[in-house]
Amino acid sequence: QQATNDCYRQSILTYKKGIDKSLTELMAMPGQTAQSKEAIERSQSTWEIQVQNTCRDFACFEYQFIGRLTQINRLKEQQGKNNASAQPIKADQCLAAWVHAYRQEEGEDAMVTADQSSEWEDWCRAGKLP
Numbered sequence: 001q002q003a004t005n006d007c008y009r010q011s012i013l014t015y016k017k018g019i020d021k022s023l024t025e026l027m028a029m030p031g032q033t034a035q036s037k038e039a040i041e042r043s044q045s046t047w048e049i050q051v052q053n054t055c056r057d058f059a060c061f062e063y064q065f066i067g068r069l070t071q072i073n074r075l076k077e078q079q080g081k082n083n084a085s086a087q088p089i090k091a092d093q094c095l096a097a098w099v100h101a102y103r104q105e106e107g108e109d110a111m112v113t114a115d116q117s118s119e120w121e122d123w124c125r126a127g128k129l130p
Helices: 002-028 034-054 058-084 091-106 114-125
Strands: none
Touching: 002 034, 002 058, 034 058, 091 114
């Protein structure tokens, strides 16, 4: 029984990491407004409470985590399709937006390093905007 429980714990932790990663990616997708992010957070909180209140064994937790991960990934896919129809931002515009956001935060004279620029270019390729 202990080995079975340990296996479930490991599985649940893996799904939890997947949920956290997918939620982070969903929240960072272009087109997310403050309202949509708040709705996602509320949905996640409601789901967590519901799972805590209804599940009594590891199998239930695992089943719920699998379902939630699937649901979040579908939302990401749908959001990606919605954004695909929008006018794509050019790479140089995206990088300029990151530089502008950085300088707003750190001051107009803030120096941008090559490492920062490379990281922002990677983010731009991934579709992330400030």
